[in-house]
Amino acid sequence: xxxxxxxxxxxxxxxxxxxxxxxxxxxxxxxxxxxxxxxxxxxxxxxxxxxxxxxxxxxxxxxxxxxxxxxxxxxxxxxxxxxxxxxxxxxxxxxxxxxxxxxxxxxxxxxxxxxxxxxxxxxxx
Amino acid sequence: xxxxxxxxxxxxxxxxxxxxxxxxxxxxxxxxxxxxxxxxxxxxxxxxxxxxxxxxxxxxxxxxxxxxxxxxxxxxxxxxxxxxxxxxxxxxxxxxxxxxxxxxxxxxxxxxxxxxxxxxxxxxxxxxxxxxxxxxxxxxxxxxx
Numbered sequence: 001x002x003x004x005x006x007x008x009x010x011x012x013x014x015x016x017x018x019x020x021x022x023x024x025x026x027x028x029x030x031x032x033x034x035x036x037x038x039x040x041x042x043x044x045x046x047x048x049x050x051x052x053x054x055x056x057x058x059x060x061x062x063x064x065x066x067x068x069x070x071x072x073x074x075x076x077x078x079x080x081x082x083x084x085x086x087x088x089x090x091x092x093x094x095x096x097x098x099x100x101x102x103x104x105x106x107x108x109x110x111x112x113x114x115x116x117x118x119x120x121x122x123x124x125x
Numbered sequence: 126x127x128x129x130x131x132x133x134x135x136x137x138x139x140x141x142x143x144x145x146x147x148x149x150x151x152x153x154x155x156x157x158x159x160x161x162x163x164x165x166x167x168x169x170x171x172x173x174x175x176x177x178x179x180x181x182x183x184x185x186x187x188x189x190x191x192x193x194x195x196x197x198x199x200x201x202x203x204x205x206x207x208x209x210x211x212x213x214x215x216x217x218x219x220x221x222x223x224x225x226x227x228x229x230x231x232x233x234x235x236x237x238x239x240x241x242x243x244x245x246x247x248x249x250x251x252x253x254x255x256x257x258x259x260x261x262x263x264x265x266x267x268x269x270x
Contacts, residue, residue, distance in 0.1 A: 006128050006237040084206055085239065089128045091204040092236035097134050101231070104158040108140050108148055 006085055012061035013086035021046055022054050026078060029064065034077035036069065130237035135230045142220040145227045146194035149218055160184075167191055173199065187213075195220050203236070212238055 016022045024044050029035065032043075037055055041048035055076055058064040063083075064076045138145055148154035152173075155163035160175035166188070167173075173186040190198035198217040206212065214235040221228045 006239050009239070010128055084210060084212075087205045088203045088212060088236050088238075091206075092129045092132065094204055095132060095233060097132060097231060097233065100159060101134055101136050101229075104148060104229075105136065105138060107154070107158040108138055108144065 006088075009062070009082045009085040010089040013063060013082050016058060016061060016063050019054075021050065022058060025051065025054055025058065026063065029076060029078045034067065034075040036073050036075050038073075040076075128237040131232060131234040132236075133230065133232045135228060137223055138227045138229055140226060142194040142222055142227045145220055145229055146197070149197050149220075150191070150193070186216075189215070190217065 016026060021044075024046075025040060028040060028043055037048055037052045040051045040055075044051065046054075055064060055066075059066055059076070061082070062079055065079045066074045066076055069075045148158060150165065150167055152163045152165045155165060155173065155175055160181070161178045162176040163173060165171070165173040169189060169191055171188045171191075173188060174183060175186065176183045184201055186199040186201050188197075188199050190196050196217070196219055198215065200213040200215050202208065202210065203212050203214060212235070214233050216231065216233045219230045219232075221230075
């Protein structure tokens with residue numbers, strides 16, 4: 001299968017998180033650990049069939065991993081790797097070089113102004 | 126929704142490259158404009174630690190390029206990822222004389238890299254294999270309904 005690109009991975013995570021039911025499924029799996037579609041149906045206000053469909057989408061996007069359990073019961077767990085990919089997208093937005101560079105500029109200007117003032121040569125004096 | 130793999134900024138500063146270099150590479154400098162405290166082992170392969178007081182924690186910079194007063198570069202981890210995550214972004218500062226001041230360019234790149242482990246865990250044939258299992262599950266559920 002084709003190598004997934006980071007954008008597709010991040011897009012799948014954000015799409016999953018934008019939909020309330022899938023967000024509920026992921027949140028529940030994150031909070032309570034691996035469980036079956038039936039377990040999830042007992043905890044969320046959605047039918048088992050609807051949960052199974054959402055789980056299929058989540059698994060296809062690599063956001064949950066299915067693991068075989070007893071009596072053909074499949075348990076699902078959150079797969080952290082795509083979340084980490086989405087995190088790097090958020091990190092790019094959160095890095096905030098604008099604030100850092102503004103602070104650099106102020107830091108460089110500040111001691112100079114102070115030195116001018118102490119020498120009594122500040123033109124604004 | 127492209128991931129911005131590369132962040133680039135250019136600022137014109139009133140101070141000469143030597144002054145800007147000092148602010149970028151010294152513990153005192155990094156501990157003022159970048160973080161609240163810093164220690165710096167200024168050499169390629171050296172480590173710098175920068176700390177923030179307001180719950181920002183502590184980051185480790187691995188210094189890659191030290192060419193005073195024109196080029197300084199480090200790698201560091203991606204915010205929000207566990208310390209064990211192998212991904213690092215590369216930050217490079219270029220200082221060019223600009224009149225009596227400095228034209229400073231900072232480029233950070235590597236946000237869109239895809240670690241092999243992600244491909245291994247998420248996409249190494251698992252998806253196709255489990256599609257079949259999921260189809261069986263759907264059948265099972267439909268039969269039970």
